[in-house]
Each structure stands twice: as structure tokens, then as C-alpha cells.
Amino acid sequence: MFSKGKRSSPPLDIHQPRPRRAPFIRAGLVVLALGSFAAAGALAVVMPSSPEPLIYQARTALPLPAEMTVLQTRDSQAYVSETRIRRGDTLAALLQRMNINEEGLLQFLTHDKQARSIYKLYPGRTLQAALDANGNLLWLRYKHTPYSEEAGGGVARWLEVRPDGGKGFTAQEQTDQAHAQVRVAQAEINSSLFGASDQAGIPDSITLQMADILGSKIDFLKDLRKGDSFRVVYESYGHEGQEVGAGRLLAVEFINQGKVHEAAWFQPDSGSGGYYDFDGKSLKGAFLRTALKFTRISSTFGGRRHPVHGGWRDHKGVDYAAPSGTPIHATADGVVEFIGRQNGYGNTIILKHHGEFTTLYAHQSRFAAGLRKGDRVEQGQLIGYVGSTGWATGPHLHYEFRIAQKAVDPLSVDLPVARVLDAPQRKQFTAVLASYQNNFALLQPAAEGVQVASR
Structure with a gap:
């Protein structure tokens, strides 16, 4: 829930250890997905009989007790399993864990140049295998790059290994477009910025973008207080029903010590994109005061x-x-x-x-x-x-x-500021901003009586 008035509590540490995510999230700590690819669970609203705050409970499917997770596949004759790479894992251990006993496969993976991406196993990445009804390998996939930014949008990359008709194996790098969607979330700070973001399911990359965009308005090292709150709209990417990465922060409302700071991404039909406050004034001044982040x-x-x-x-x-x-x-x-x-x-x-x-x-x-x-x-x-x-x-x-x-003197001179949008661009911006605000409307309303920061 968004706070009212100023806070007198001491500053919070942006680097404070993050709490473990709770099985359910209280009001103000919720993420809604607005898109096409499948989510793991559903959002349930619990209406209590007493005047207690609403509870938003995120229900997700429980993992299988074994090390592997069985996945759905388009091929009804295949049984697909997945395991997550842990620190210290070896290729031999992973294949054994997935019950893959193909003769010559381990030697192929460790020597063939086309399979070089599997030479280095990244903890947290996944290995998938499809077996037929007789336990024979149909394909093996190492998702070494589940998401990366490219000019055409987000993409997923993986190594795919297949049997070569009794002649051995073939390895080939594969690429597929990640599907974009829009997510909206809000959180209230109780211990740290990243702790609140984690509880709300907001990716770290989005939190860092928010801190960078509003860094000239809020000192995220010293100005944060317990009860500060924020709402964000951001891009998310999914592949094969799984969220694989986050894109750009699209809009943010941050209440810091009772003041509201706003930013929205806008790219006019002609010109480069940037962040503006909700009045259409660019947050990217012509010059920054300093060339170093911390000094x-x-x-x-x-x-x-x-x-x-x-x-x-x-x-x-x-x-x-x-x-x-x-x-x-x-x-x-x-x-x-x-x-x-x-x-x-x-x-x-x-x-x-x-x-x-x-x-x-x-x-x-x-x-x-x-x-x-x-x-x-x-x-x-x-x-x-x-x-x-x-x-x-x-x-x-x-x-x-x-x-x-x-x-x-760069510390005292009046630095040039970026221009506001002209009339045609302002019209475009208003339409874009309205879509972001419609997304915010899906969340709990912001606190009344807060002061909008001077623009």
C-alpha cells in the first residue's frame, strides 16, 4: 500500500541482504502479467470478512520431488525432462541424473567443436532431454543463453544435440524469438529496495533501471525510508512458456518520503526515445553534473x-x-x-x-x-x-x-536542459502515458494526499 506523508525513520541500505520470498504476498507486493505466453500459476484475491487489508496470494505449481521436471512437448511420443545446473556439476553427472545412457554421447560433447558451448556449464541454466518410449535420446538441449537483447528484440539461444542415424551425433546452435509481454507490479519498502523488489517478483534489471532513471531525483543510497513505495510497468520476455528475461522499464511512480517521482518511456515517431515525467518534460537533461556514479x-x-x-x-x-x-x-x-x-x-x-x-x-x-x-x-x-x-x-x-x-565551474553553472515535447509529440506521449496509467489502474490505488515532486 502506498504511504502518506513524510517518514522520520532512518535511511535504508540499498545493499541490505534480501529476504527469502514468502509463499504469499501482501497487498502492495504483487505482479500482474499482461501478455500472451503461459504463466506458471494464477492470482487469487481473498476477500476477508473483517476490515483487514486484502491479501493477494500467488499460487504456483509445486515442483516434482525428483531433481528433474517433466515438461510438455509438441511431440506426443517424446518424454521431455529438465534439470537445473548446480555449482560443481559435471556433464557426466548431469547425464546420469537425467538417465541418459547414449553410447558415445559424453565423448562427443566434450570433444566436438560444434558443441563447444556446453564445455562451460553455468549454474542456474538448464539442460533438457527428450526420450522416446524406449528411452532412446531424441534430442538434448543446453539453454546457455535463455535471453539476450538484440536489435529485433529478445532472443533465446541454446545448443541442440541429436543422434545422427546411428552415425554418431550432430550439434547445432539454435535461436528463437522470445515473446514480449507487459508486466505491472508494485511494492512497499520495509527493509531494502531489492528486498521489496524481490518480494514483488520484480527483476533486478528493472530495479536497477528505476534507480538509474530516478537517480537525479532520489538518492537511493541515503534517501529511502521504510514505507516508501513504487509501481512499475515493464517489458518481460518468455520462451516456451517460461519467463526468460526482462526488457525495458516503461513507467514508474515512486513515492519517497511523501513525494511522488514519475517517469515514462516515450519514443516519438521521429527521434530517439527517452524518459519523461508525466507532464512530458524530459528527465534526461542536456548535461549530467558528474561523470562518475559514486565519488x-x-x-x-x-x-x-x-x-x-x-x-x-x-x-x-x-x-x-x-x-x-x-x-x-x-x-x-x-x-x-x-x-x-x-x-x-x-x-x-x-x-x-x-x-x-x-x-x-x-x-x-x-x-x-x-x-x-x-x-x-x-x-x-x-x-x-x-x-x-x-x-x-x-x-x-x-x-x-x-x-x-x-x-x-560545472558545479555552479546553469546547465542546459532538454526541451519539452512539441505539440504533435505531446499528443503521442499522452496516448502512450494513458496506456501505462491503465496498467497502473489494475493495482492498488496510490496513496491520497501525497505531494507530487516539483518538475
């Missing part, structure tokens, strides 16, 4: 005594102390104007942005793989790693923000 300022903009040469000199940027190897991200969309070594700056990247704006990132240990002069980069894209090359006494990022080649 501290070790030297500010202005005059200082130079740590290497001594004497007072103008410091034309801001230094962010961070361990060597810390990822550096572009603070705005731009083009690589310079990448290489530059005197006292050491390994340096200069990005050219719209108008007269440029940014400089110095003292890097190394650059992002494949990055070249003239490449286009997006805001938040990895461009390099913190180091201590050039005139540096320790690992840190020297960051400069320049207007018409003149360095200004």
Missing part, C-alpha cells in the same frame, strides 16, 4: 596550489577522487573530438556537444574499447576509466566543462 570531490574549480609543481595556479576543472578503474561516463550526447595523451592531462577525451559546449575527461588509465575520434556517444555511455596518468598524484578524474573553449 567525492577532491579539488574544486578555481585557484589552488598545484600538487605536483607547487605554486598557485588556476584549476580549470573539478577533480573527483575514485579508485583506479572506476568507469567514466559521458555527461551528455556528443562526438569524440580528441582521444589520446595530452601533456599533463595524461590520457584524455574531449567531447564536442551541441552549440559551443565541450567537456574534457583527463588522467584516465585507459579508454573504452573501440572508442575512436569522430565516434558519437550518448549521455551515460562508458568512455573510459579513472587513472593517474599525466600530472597526477593519485587516481582521480579531472573534469572540465567548457563554453566557447572557456572553462567554467
Whole structure:
């Protein structure tokens, strides 16, 4: 249930150990699936006679007591079993566990180059086998990549091994499109962000996207309080009746200490997509304040005594102390104007942005793989790693923000902000937002009397 008013309880630890998922989920901790592929169970609403809160109970099929799970198959003559790979498992142990005794199969799997993906067994991935009525192997599948993102959408990849008519075996990599659906969920924070997400069945990747999108509004390390709550609409992918991965976060409403923060994904007919608040204002400002996720300022903009040469000199940027190897991200969309070594700056990247704006990132240990002069980069894209090359006494990022080649203080200057949607785009956005809000309407209503954060 969504909270009312501000909370005075202490901050929560985002990394606090996650509780084990309960067999049923109380109001506010529920996931609804809106799509086509089959789910493992059904959602039941229990109406108590007393004025207690509604209980939402997730009912799922109990697993078989054996190590294997028998699956349905299109081939009525086949018996399909599945086992999940555990840490320390070997191919021999897995085949024995599945009662597969095909002569020469183990030797084929460990030596044939076409079966190389089965050389490495990933704990948590699955192995499937189909046997005929006489116990003969029809096929063996190792689902090494149950889900991956590609330009055309989510896909599932697996290795399929089949008998070759008494001549041995054949192995071939297979790919199939994962089916997309939309899920909606809500949760209330009692111990930690990930603990609430786990109880509501929200994938970690969606939780991380939410924290990244609202990171400029909420400090997820210090600002969370018990009773904070959120609702999300997100993409999910399934293959052969099983959920195999999560896609993009589509919409979120997060109530933090009584304030509502909103975001919705929108891609107009012409232009790239991005996240907007529910008033249609972009959450992706033209520039981020910092190029590092977690850091501290070790030297500010202005005059200082130079740590290497001594004497007072103008410091034309801001230094962010961070361990060597810390990822550096572009603070705005731009083009690589310079990448290489530059005197006292050491390994340096200069990005050219719209108008007269440029940014400089110095003292890097190394650059992002494949990055070249003239490449286009997006805001938040990895461009390099913190180091201590050039005139540096320790690992840190020297960051400069320049207007018409003149360095200004990035901590105090009024940074350009992204434009709001124009009239035709606004009309499209309103229609998209309405569909997200219809999904939210399937959940418990948000708390009344909460304050919408300033936009």
C-alpha cells in the first residue's frame, strides 16, 4: 500500500541482504502479467470478512520431488525432462541424473567443436532431454543463453544435440524469438529496495533501471525510508512458456518520503526515445553534473596550489577522487573530438556537444574499447576509466566543462536542459502515458494526499 506523508525513520541500505520470498504476498507486493505466453500459476484475491487489508496470494505449481521436471512437448511420443545446473556439476553427472545412457554421447560433447558451448556449464541454466518410449535420446538441449537483447528484440539461444542415424551425433546452435509481454507490479519498502523488489517478483534489471532513471531525483543510497513505495510497468520476455528475461522499464511512480517521482518511456515517431515525467518534460537533461556514479570531490574549480609543481595556479576543472578503474561516463550526447595523451592531462577525451559546449575527461588509465575520434556517444555511455596518468598524484578524474573553449565551474553553472515535447509529440506521449496509467489502474490505488515532486 502506498504511504502518506513524510517518514522520520532512518535511511535504508540499498545493499541490505534480501529476504527469502514468502509463499504469499501482501497487498502492495504483487505482479500482474499482461501478455500472451503461459504463466506458471494464477492470482487469487481473498476477500476477508473483517476490515483487514486484502491479501493477494500467488499460487504456483509445486515442483516434482525428483531433481528433474517433466515438461510438455509438441511431440506426443517424446518424454521431455529438465534439470537445473548446480555449482560443481559435471556433464557426466548431469547425464546420469537425467538417465541418459547414449553410447558415445559424453565423448562427443566434450570433444566436438560444434558443441563447444556446453564445455562451460553455468549454474542456474538448464539442460533438457527428450526420450522416446524406449528411452532412446531424441534430442538434448543446453539453454546457455535463455535471453539476450538484440536489435529485433529478445532472443533465446541454446545448443541442440541429436543422434545422427546411428552415425554418431550432430550439434547445432539454435535461436528463437522470445515473446514480449507487459508486466505491472508494485511494492512497499520495509527493509531494502531489492528486498521489496524481490518480494514483488520484480527483476533486478528493472530495479536497477528505476534507480538509474530516478537517480537525479532520489538518492537511493541515503534517501529511502521504510514505507516508501513504487509501481512499475515493464517489458518481460518468455520462451516456451517460461519467463526468460526482462526488457525495458516503461513507467514508474515512486513515492519517497511523501513525494511522488514519475517517469515514462516515450519514443516519438521521429527521434530517439527517452524518459519523461508525466507532464512530458524530459528527465534526461542536456548535461549530467558528474561523470562518475559514486565519488567525492577532491579539488574544486578555481585557484589552488598545484600538487605536483607547487605554486598557485588556476584549476580549470573539478577533480573527483575514485579508485583506479572506476568507469567514466559521458555527461551528455556528443562526438569524440580528441582521444589520446595530452601533456599533463595524461590520457584524455574531449567531447564536442551541441552549440559551443565541450567537456574534457583527463588522467584516465585507459579508454573504452573501440572508442575512436569522430565516434558519437550518448549521455551515460562508458568512455573510459579513472587513472593517474599525466600530472597526477593519485587516481582521480579531472573534469572540465567548457563554453566557447572557456572553462567554467560545472558545479555552479546553469546547465542546459532538454526541451519539452512539441505539440504533435505531446499528443503521442499522452496516448502512450494513458496506456501505462491503465496498467497502473489494475493495482492498488496510490496513496491520497501525497505531494507530487516539483518538475
